[in-house]
């Protein structure tokens with residue numbers, strides 16, 4: 001018997017997500033179903049999917065349940081699983097606020113990258129769909145040793161390997177257009193540097209503490225924003241600029257323009273990184289479980 005499955009659509013700086021609230025983890029979402037839901041022509045459309053599950057009801061999150069009631073079961077648009085999504089966790093928090101599971105202020109969210117601390121700023125009062133920025137404690141960046149290089153067509157650039165829970169290669173370029181159309185993933189070298197694939201950021205300077213980026217995301221293609229990517233870019237820029245907070249003892253703040261908006265990233269002397277930006281719910285509806293069954297078949 002077919003049933004109706006609730007969904008919402010939301011975005012953070014135009015990194016957009018299908019949101020599937022499923023507190024008891026009752027909706028089966030194999031990779032093909034996620035890819036079908038994220039399909040922009042035959043599905044609902046999104047760079048990724050946020051499966052909203054109570055931590056206690058998900059085998060990957062049970063041990064975080066005492067600290068964080070809700071688990072962000074994040075999937076890329078192609079159905080693959082990723083460790084973390086920085087824009088996703090803000091949109092996830094916005095959904096919890098709208099659904100009455102959270103209020104303005106502090107909140108803990110379980111992710112595959114561990115428990116993230118979120119702060120929902122006081123907004124103008126639009127029912128919790130878009131008001132006020134959301135700040136996420138993104139944890140510390142890891143900077144694996146070793147040179148990496150990324151390439152598009154005939155061009156290649158040295159890149160910084162930055163891990164924000166998920167893998168990134170950050171390349172400073174002369175012109176964002178040099179990254180081309182990004183319809184296919186940029187190449188990277190050495191071949192073994194990213195055994196699980198990589199998100200690639202192309203960065204230009206806009207001014208002191210101010211950069212702009214484009215990104216090709218593992219599992220999603222070029223997107224209009226990537227939160228973990230913006231953090232990786234801010235860390236790479238701070239190291240390049242001699243502004244490593246662990247060395248200077250002062251926080252480093254970068255404004256990161258993405259095609260879909262602006263994120264503000266601060267790295268503290270203890271290495272903890274905070275990201276602030278908008279999160280918006282734009283629609284909600286239902287789809288028929290029979291459609292999803294057809295996709296799985």
Ligand SMILES: N[C@@H](CCC[C@H](N)C(=O)O)C(=O)O
Nearest residue numbers: 082085086087166226227228
């Ligand atoms: N857009 C996200 C990152 C999503 C995961 C990424 N595609 C990966 O596979 O690592 C963000 O905002 O961080």
